[in-house]
Amino acid sequence: MAKEEKKDSKSRFGEILLEYGIITHDQLKKALRRQAQVGGHVGSILEEMCFLDEDSLLSFLSKQLNVPPISLFRTRIEPSVLNLVSFEKVKKFRVLPVKEAGGKVSLAMVNPNDISAIQDVEFAVGRRVEPIVTPSYQIDKAIAFFDKSGYGSDTFDGEQLRAGITPVEAVSVPDVYSLLRKVLDDKATDLHITVGVPPSLRIDNDIKRLPMSALTPDQVKEMCYGVLSEEQKEIFHRDNEIDFAVTLSDAGRFRVNVYKQRNSFTLAARLIVDEIPSLAELALPAWLSEFALKRQGFILITGPSGHGKTTTMSVLIDIINSRRRANIITIEDPIEYLHKHKKSNVNQREIGPDTTSFAVGLKHIFRQNPDVIVIGEMRDAESIAVALTAAETGHLVLSTMHTLNSTTAIDRIIDIFPGLQQHQVRMQFADSFLLVLSQRLIPKKGGQGRIVAVERLINTHRTRSFIRGNK
Known part of the structure; x- marks a missing residue:
């Protein structure tokens, strides 16, 4: 009204x-x-x-x-x-x-x-x-x-x-790369570019508009085209959206999504910190490293979008990379954190340039002799089935899923399969999972900044019995 x-x-x-x-x-x-x-x-x-x-x-x-x-x-x-x-x-x-x-x-x-x-x-x-x-x-x-x-x-x-x-x-088009640098300068996490409002930054989980003029459809279109290659433009015109990563030498790496809304272009970019932080820097519990160094099993990180699941998973990969001689294969959409070879070989595959989908990338993964398999996100039954099989057959598997808590993640994994398969999947998951970690970023006291809060579900005799019994 x-x-x-x-x-x-x-x-x-x-x-x-x-x-x-x-x-x-x-x-x-x-x-x-x-x-x-x-x-x-x-x-x-x-x-x-x-x-x-x-x-x-x-x-x-x-x-x-x-x-x-x-x-x-x-x-x-x-x-x-x-x-x-x-x-x-x-x-x-x-x-x-x-x-x-x-x-x-x-x-x-x-x-x-x-x-x-x-x-x-x-x-x-x-x-x-x-x-x-x-x-x-x-x-x-x-x-x-x-x-x-x-x-x-x-x-x-x-x-x-x-x-x-x-x-x-004759209004000039704002420079996208300058705006991406401003994300770093203003200690923001995200940049949003959409028609009808000025460019906006996400700071401490709040959207804050920059003191600029509202953007027109033509301006936003030109800004989006400015960060897309010719090949990416073809994909965008076909699908009306595209995920990719952008690296700036003086500002770091960004995960970018360009999509359509109300027949106009829109861009969202998230800053990916160049240096992979430690557990202590993220205020994550030290016991997580014990799970990262397990030789076999399934670790699932859950939580809402934008609450640091990918960062936590990258920290676990870095722990393995620093302390274990292993062959690590990741399938990501897109690649966010770049891992250098330390004690391990880290082979990072991106949906689009390196493989067409998670399911296709996982189809032949056992022929690539992995010790550790990293699946950027659990999205379909095929990926989950491969992850469970890998965890059962001597591999360590890490992945993420968008759910609110640990128990919801288990229900989601089982419910994605047809009814006749659900009992088998429940047994597989109960036997193979090591840890379901649910995390959420909450405001610090005083409202400045955020800190991570975690909930863990560990594989014990009791939790196995509950999962098997569908309790």
Whole structure:
């Protein structure tokens, strides 16, 4: 309901401009079409598209919201005023302090009716806030300017923003590789690029938008094509999605997925740390190394997506690689952590370049003389069947699965098979599994960062009996 009211409000504003003859039907139609693509306020879009001059926009915003207007393009702000409000709050609320006088702070706002923002700033500065309306795109440009040039150290001159205005048709496409480097710089884990909003980073499991303009369909398409090879483009056009990895010499390795949504391109990239961490660095229990060094059996790591299963599995592989002379064969989609040969030989195979699927890659794996078999993710009955057979016949098998806890993982493995096979699979799993480790990343006390919490299910006489008896 709130969304409908917001949309109606934006439409009414356009209709008011139309009624007063400020814009034409065709101009409003084009602006609304662009608004549907990139979001934002219709008045700001009309001015960006040169359908509405700045003074007319400011006048209408002031009348509609019943507060004074301000153009940031014609404003100078001293550092002492800027430093009244932290840059974090400027970005969070899309506001900017512009003047201090008479115990009041004049605050340029996109939404002067945002009471929570006003109260938050008043509490922070210890003064009464006087809201002033400014176009949304001017605030966005100011935030982008401060993000690049620094905030609060020098006098802000709005003419610098005006000089940087580019016609909408000529807006440059953000560089994907620069955004990937920003993931590392901002201690983020993921980059999200989608139509209608600025590029976003995932920091401490929260999505945080960068202070940039919302992306258009053409921009996102060009950004996605910029990281795809010709062969990958063919796969993407065939399947409408593709997984692959990107390596930057100065930023590390990323797992990337490009896919379609609402007939537009979208990109998600996750940072893969170059150096494989230790158990201690991840706050994982030391007893895990005992299981990694077993010669035979099945280790399954479970948990929700994005909670570190692949990282944990890579740590176990590195323990084996560092302390045992073995032939390790992995099948991954895609390869995330690159393992150097230490005491073991590590042969990493990727779905696509090296084999067509997990099932096909596992079909002939016993002819490759493995001691350790690593299956990136359990997805189908064929892969699970090979994993159980391998664990029974003298191999150590490691894999992951998306489930909420250890017992759910066992049910998932058994239920994926037809009813007549389930008893046999239950017996195989009960005899061959070493450990089912369920993990989840939870916020640290105080909310800064996350730490891993684990649940373990170990193969004991009692657990074997429960699994065999379907209890």
